[in-house]
């Protein structure tokens with residue numbers, strides 16, 4: 173991770189670089205910053221900079237042997253600790269290393285993510301991840317190994333507030349008697365749940381939310397959306413890069429869903445069975461998540477259009493594009509079909525979630541909708 177790849181945060185970057193130049197690198201540091209500020213990315217870039225063989229005034233070289241391993245997050249002296257939970261395949265006392273492949277892939281794809289996105293990535297369903305006592309034993313074991321090749325062994329602990337009591341106390345011991353040339357970089361959004369004794373042994377690096385101008389510049393350079401859409405996303409994100417990406421993604425999903433919904437309704441109204449079969453084909457292969465998302469969207473549109481039909485259009489929550497379509501479409505959703513349609517779509521949604529055959533589910537649903545929409 174290079175500093176230049178991190179959005180904004182010029183001030184913190186300079187401050188971190190200065191600690192290396194002045195040779196006063198604290199052995200335990202706490203990167204405290206709100207979601208989407210880039211606190212994790214900054215910690216990794218800092219660790220890479222410390223171990224870089226040819227750093228410049230403003231960044232790591234990116235090509236020395238240490239950097240090339242850091243760039244892939246596979247440096248043998250770089251260790252990650254993060255909350256984990258049991259999954260379908262890992263059922264007993266999981267530790268971070270059990271999930272290191274997913275962790276690297278997620279980070280390399282985009283180092284801005286929140287806890288929920290991490291849990292989704294490792295598929296722990298609704299469980300809360302923790303950093304367990306086994307994990308602290310793992311850290312001790314790794315730190316007792318001799319340093320492979322770097323100046324510093326680095327342990328990056330993401331969300332240390334998710335440590336259980338035993339793990340936190342073991343960590344405290346390590347912070348009190350730190351092994352030589354070892355750095356603990358902890359990354360959190362909230363110190364409220366951390367042990368005071370740990371906090372008092374770390375140097376605080378406070379990270380602000382990203383400056384909106386920097387965020388906009390970055391998005392313009394890296395994302396191909398119309399300027400106004402990017403400005404809106406920056407406005408809504410309020411310095412949170414995770415949120416900015418979510419807003420852009422949901423715009424994208426929304427326009428995809430609206431487009432698919434409009435064609436589904438048209439094809440049903442015109443009883444175009446061949447067209448419906450092609451429509452079903454277009455829904456296969458978009459992935460379960462987007463299919464589920466579409467079903468939720470369809471239910472919402474049916475509901476909102478029915479509300480319009482009930483003569484209370486001001487209660488309908490629609491975007492401008494959705495309103496355009498619905499202003500002509502709403503008479504078709506009425507008392508004689510709304511419940512049947514909702515029931516049918518609910519049923520399809522249930523089967524999609526249960527991993528049924530998507531092609532059959534969509535086809536079955538559309539053929540039934542043909543009858544209902546004419547009522």
Ligand SMILES: [Zn+2]
Pocket residue numbers: 223224225226227232233234235236237238239240
């Ligand atoms: Zn380097």
